[in-house]
Amino acid sequence: MKHRTARRMRAALALTATSAALVGLVGLAALPASAATPDDVTEHGGATRNDGDMTEMLRESLVDGPAKNVILLIGDGMGDSEITVARNYAEGAGGRFAGIDALPLTGSYTTYAVNADGSVNYASESASTASGWSTGTKTVNGRLSVDVDLDPQATLLEIAKANGLKTGNVSTAEIQDATPGAEIAHISKRGCFGPVKTTADCSSESVEAGGLGSISEQLLNVRPDVTLGGGAATFEESAVAGPWAGKTLFEQASDRGYQRVDNAAELAAVTTADADQPLLGLFSLGNFPTRWVGPDATDIPDADSTKLPAPVACTENPERLETGLSLADLTDKAIDLLDNDNGFFLQVEGASIDKQDHAANACGQIGETVDLDEAVQVALEYAETKGDTLVVVTADHAHTSQIVGSAIPGLNTHLLTEEGAPMIVAYGTSAAGGSQQHTGAQVRIAGYGPGAANVVGLTDQTDLFFTSANTLGLNQDLASLSAAATLAAPTEVLPGATYTVTASGLNADWQVRGSDDLGQQDVLRGTASFQVTAPAEPGTQTVTLTGAQTGVVLTADVSVSAAAPVDPAPTASATPPAAAAGSGSGSSSTGSLATTGTSVPFALGGIALALVAGGAYLVIRRHRRGHALSHN
Ligand SMILES: [Zn+2]
Known part of the structure; x- marks a missing residue:
């Protein structure tokens, strides 16, 4: 084909008003024009992605700090494999994500955790990893922003707030989940979302025991200017002790001046969010429904590829939240509300790349990656316009999915990519029916704007804390x-x-x-x-x-x-x-x-x-x- 005609999924599903406006974005600063197109990958040089010598582009992309704002976008479980799977499927072999692949400075970072005795744990999870970049301190799996001794560690969001910046926390997960939770809570068990679980499982940290309380209660205390995500169910629980004992957390939020919204129309009507009226938008009881759905993975214990189903495409999830609540839309709204003379810190998480990877659901995982890409485009457009904003795109840890050439003994999904090529996505870290595991590989980190040079090469997850805080010029004391x-x-x-x-x-x-x-x-x-x-x-x-x-x-x-x-x-x-x-x-x-x-x-x-x-x-x-x- 001579032109990249009707991109199947994108044409059918993707282009919201927001992303449609961003089509011209790829020219970020001095990025290379466009890489290979699928129809010329067999020609000499036809598959290359560089547009001539890149030295000058890289020089121009090195911008000194300080930055006024930091936007940190996390693809949960978005290892190199997950990015490649999604790009192959949605953009084709020679394609490029307009957001995720547009950041000029890239590196890798290590994501290991530690055990309570201080020894290394090479298989981390979202709580220990999010704590790593949120606080600069390694911790134990399952803990949120406390160290190996369980001492609370101040987070980027808290430090930014104390320095007079506005703050935001956006996720497609329950807002109490590990990645958003690590910015606003300090607790020994990531599952202590609300008073009920905290009384049962984190009793010494409960409000009634004189502790900091559940993750939701800590969120209400920290009072970020903008909080958008899922997890409304927990806010129906009532406080057990303290000034709001007997009231639901939603009632408490209202008492304390929060603006509460739970649908797109209400969100669109919000014009300010600040200390007096922080915004709490919770749009689902649990996690957001995924963007795409597709066939269940096929269990092929004998790895006989003839048992692979014919390759198919993903389809739109009819359960997806209404227009106006995509991750890109939430990111756009958060930026609008946070933009101010003193600067802001915003964290945005695409959560269900990980969750669908656990479930060996390739289409679910891919759709969430595409969703995050559109949120990255929104952040980059803002940063490119302003020139004073560091944008970082990374993951918390690697995950299971792999592109393979024939069926593996285990779970396989046979997909038809954008250019019509078959691709087998295999899940081999748990038997069928189990939860696929995180993996311990380093993950990609990419940056754009002032301070982005600090993501280049090999760093650790905890470096991201210092890169963000130092680029913002924050007093960490x-x-x-x-x-x-x-x-x-x-x-x-x-x-x-x-x-x-x-x-x-x-x-x-x-x-x-x-x-x-x-x-x-x-x-x-x-x-x-x-x-x-x-x-x-x-x-x-x-x-x-x-x-x-x-x-x-x-x-x-x-x-x-x-x-x-x-x-x-x-x-x-x-x-x-x-x-x-x-x-x-x-x-x-x-x-x-x-x-x-x-x-x-x-x-x-x-x-x-x-x-x-x-x-x-x-x-x-x-x-x-x-x-x-x-x-x-
Ligand atoms: Zn996970």
Whole structure:
């Protein structure tokens, strides 16, 4: 054929309004025009992908940081094999994904986990791997953003937020699933989505035990500006303890100012998402339905290729969510809502490449890869327009599917690719009926924009944390970001009067807790206010507020006097350093931030412990304040 006529699946299914607008994207910066077309791969040079000498293109693609924004796109389980399977099927042998294959700088990274005793585990999963790039610290399979000692490690999303950037978390999985969960939660078992499971399986970390709570409850505490995905079922569970005990997590979200949407029309109507009104869009009870469906894999125990069914094409899944809720659409909306003068950090996950690979479902897996590719196109279009955004596309770990030449003893799927060629996709890491396993191969990482040079060559998954944080110029010392907080309170009030105290500058605390019966408030833009009632008798009332994440302590002494003015004006007072609280030295308080984990005394609940650890931390780290934001 002389022209690439009607691309079967793409023409039939793919081009949403969003992706249609992106057809011209491949010319990203100075990318090569176009690679081989399927009709000339037999000619001398006809299968090449380079367009002449690439040296100048590569030079131009090396852009110094800082970047204002980072968009991190993860294909869960998207190893080299999964990319190739999907490209062959959807684009043909000489084809190119307009998003995934357009990033000019590529490398590979290692994805191994560690065991609780610190030894290496070469077969990782999504929780340990997502924790790796989210925190820069390797951990044990099944854990989210805690280290081998179960100490919480600050995440890219949390650090970005504490530095004043807007933040977003988008996934086609349940939003509590490992990849999105690692950015917003710290917990020993990835399955503790909500209060029910947490009470049963993560009891010492539950809210009722004084812990940080389930993944969903931690999400509500961290308060990213934009959260879009699945997992609505868990939000119907009720909190067991704490300020929202007995209320569902959805009710809690509404109480705390979240905008909640659950369909495309409502999402389209949202025009702002910020600290006051963060967006929580959950569009399915569980994971999103896949984009494509196809034949079940055929179990051929004797590997007799004559038993392979005839090759077939994938078809559209009638269960797919409505138009406007594709991963590309969600990415587009998130970027719109996050774009601001201070910059943003956005993570986007195409989750079911992995899940369909586990299920040995080739069409499901391929469709999700195509879906992610369109989300990458959206991110690249934004980044190309702005020139100040680092886009990274990678995976968490490799997976099972392999292209083979004849049936394997096990599961086989016979597909007909875009150019009409047969392709056998085999699944051989579990017997039929079992869950296919992750594999331990390094995976591809590709980048575009300021700082993208740091993905080239061989890196580790944990490098991505530093590449992102350093390119954004983030101060990774969270305690220091709350250390200059102040508490404004009137100097003198009437006995029995109600007055307001306001904490400001609590940049790395998501909640603050008041002494006595003052309860807890969400910290918005570093600020939170409490209504305090003065005692009936004259004297001095001491008000103490404690940042739940850093443990910073703010105090004000208020004189209670019958001679006080009726409407006292609050006076801001610099906080005395929390030094007074600490005599011990926090375990994470020494060493260079460039090489040690960003461990912070996450203390919601276990506040007494945090007062000691946090206090010492603050004293030691106060010297470092000042090398904060450089990206504005
Ligand atoms: Zn998996």
